Amino acid sequence: MTLTKRTLDTLIIVAALLVMWQTLHMAVGATALPAPGSTLAYLAKFVPSARFLQNALATLESFFYALIVSYALGLSIGVWMGAHRLSGAVGEPILISLYTLPKITLYPVVLLIFGLSMSGRVTFGAMHGVLPVALMTMNAIRNIPPVYLKSARTMHLSKRQTVLTVLLPATLPEVASGLRIGFTLTLLGVLLAEMFAAKQGLGFLIINAMHLLQAEEMVTVTVVLFVFAALANSVLLWMEHRLHRRV
Amino acid sequence: MSKIAFLRLAVIVIAVGLLEAACRGGLIDHRVVIPPSEMAIALAHILATGEANHQIIRTFGIVIISVAIAVALGFVLGVIVHALPRVRQALDPLFATYYAVPIFIFYPVMIAIFGLSVVPIILIGVLNAIVAMIIATLNGLDRVPRVLTKVGRVHRMGRVSTALRLKLPAAAPHLFTGVKLAVSYGFIAVIASEFIMAPAGLGRVISDAYSDFNNPRMYGLMLLLVIVATVVNMVLHVFDQRWAERRGIART
């Protein structure tokens, strides 16, 4: 009963957004903002095309590698700083400062080091994603109730058992949350890199279309990214809720 | 200074020192990264001659305007939505997934609609920051202890009085968290816009310096941004800690 109510609410919001879009379109004209209808038509034509697929693949490739680096590095740093109190206390404010810093400020450095190659985009994406993963993993480990560890000792669990059967499940929900936020931010990083300086990728397509005054293509790619990000996040959120309910 | 703060400072100093040594020693190419000392000198030079003053004022001015709008409007909207439970229920999925999408991808669309001016920059700054403030306002109002409303009635306070003198101070810590987030998100969005495409501003100047291979200028201004972002963040953090201590709210 609540599920259908939620779906209804979501549909109402989507409908409202579409109405606002249409109104805005009628106010500013098709050269500035194409209507939802024509965007959908263009989407149907453009998405299956080779050009779109090539660029989408380029973005996905950069994103995939960036995500692996974000997760691997973020989890390692998070575990270390969570388990090792001193490092955590010393490093946390540094990480938080880096988190709130607009990292695009540092992008030119990345470009100078890596040029226009994919490594640069991967690095930049990872720069964005590493921090929330690290911070939230660190917090998850710190927040393990000490009574869990005491219980594990009274049950004579080995170190390996303690980690696998107690620590891992205990930290999983919060770590999952961090991974979800890391997902979004890594994607943002990769897209920013493509928007600023790249010759391919979906971010590049948007900026390129804007320069060439091709509003339809610009809006279409934006919408595709929007839908992808929203769907991916919903899936991750659903997985996260499953985890939270078990704990 | 506590041991931890000292260690932290040591870590930063050593890191910068290593970078300086690596640059001067030739390990890092001068055309890629210049030594931190030269960055500082370049920044000092830029500030002394005042050549970037106009851009600096413009960028920080835009950030302040965007954040102010986001905080004020976000707070008002939060209060309104909190008072209308059905509306809040309907908007809940929107709030939950808003930051799932990089809002920034709409910046080019904004430019197409409003032209290349300060307007799309402020808009994207506000859009990026406002929902954080709305969510924080909702959280803060949720957490007002119910007993406070009863105390208001025992003191025979009207609704407005209760809202201003009891609910608002009670919600203040959460509201401040919203302000912190709004500042952060607004700053990020504005700088990103200026880098990607803007008529003027610090981001534009830095990206121009990059294109012109003018490393000292580029790094000098980058250093300025890093310093300002860090200082602002630290100040907000200190205030937050102090207020939280006073209220007995544990903060990491």
Place this chain on the structure above:
Amino acid sequence: MQAESSKPQVHASLSNVTRVYPGVAGNPPVNALGPINLELRRGEFFAVVGPSGCGKSTLLEVLAGLQPASSGTVMFEGAPVAGEVPEGIGVVFQEDASFPWLTVADNTAFGLRRAGMAESEIRRRVDDVLSFMGLKDFARAYPAQLSGGMRQRVCIARTLVLQPRLILLDEPFGALDAQTRLLMGDEVLRLWRRTGATVLLITHALDEAAMLSDRIGAMSARPGRFLEIVETGWPRDRDSTIVGDPRFGEITGRLWDNLRNESLKALGHAQMAAE
């Protein structure tokens, strides 16, 4: 005309008061309270005891005007209570209601500042009450720096400083440990004597009620009605050492006789609900 002067004045009263919570989301309405008949004599210390969920807090809130009575009349000082909390009534709640953003002194002064009293007069009254409550040294501290018991004292101070004629205490010591509770009981007696106010105390602790009160109303399980009103006959200048008096055991025994069955009923309800 009868000799009215010997008959104690009625300060506040509930006549045939009931409180029914309307049904929500398809559930039937809940008879939370009543019918209740109670006459509070001016200056007396009256305690209400009863099992969980019997409606003790509801009784207090209806009396204070925080909730409307579904039927019957509520009177305070000759005037009906309806809609708002009448001037002259002070309430101390079970939850910590101290304002964390104000110092102890500012918390206490809160009601006075709103009344627009002169600042010098406010300071005098606040100092007076803080000394009385033993909070003088903590005037500039924030509630977060104090223990639970002290925070409750701040709430009491904030109520006292307005010089209420009827003080309602809704399980104010519920969240405190046993020792602190006993000490707070002595404090409440002190302030009752000093202010000369009428006090209504809601508590689930029988010994606390028996020790502190002139009269104790034993409530039945929901919907709460008074099973018996026990007179203790204690002298006015009593303190917690009264627990040594042989009659203390009798009174507590009488209360428990009344309440044992009711408590079982309340527990039974809970068990049935769990099934």
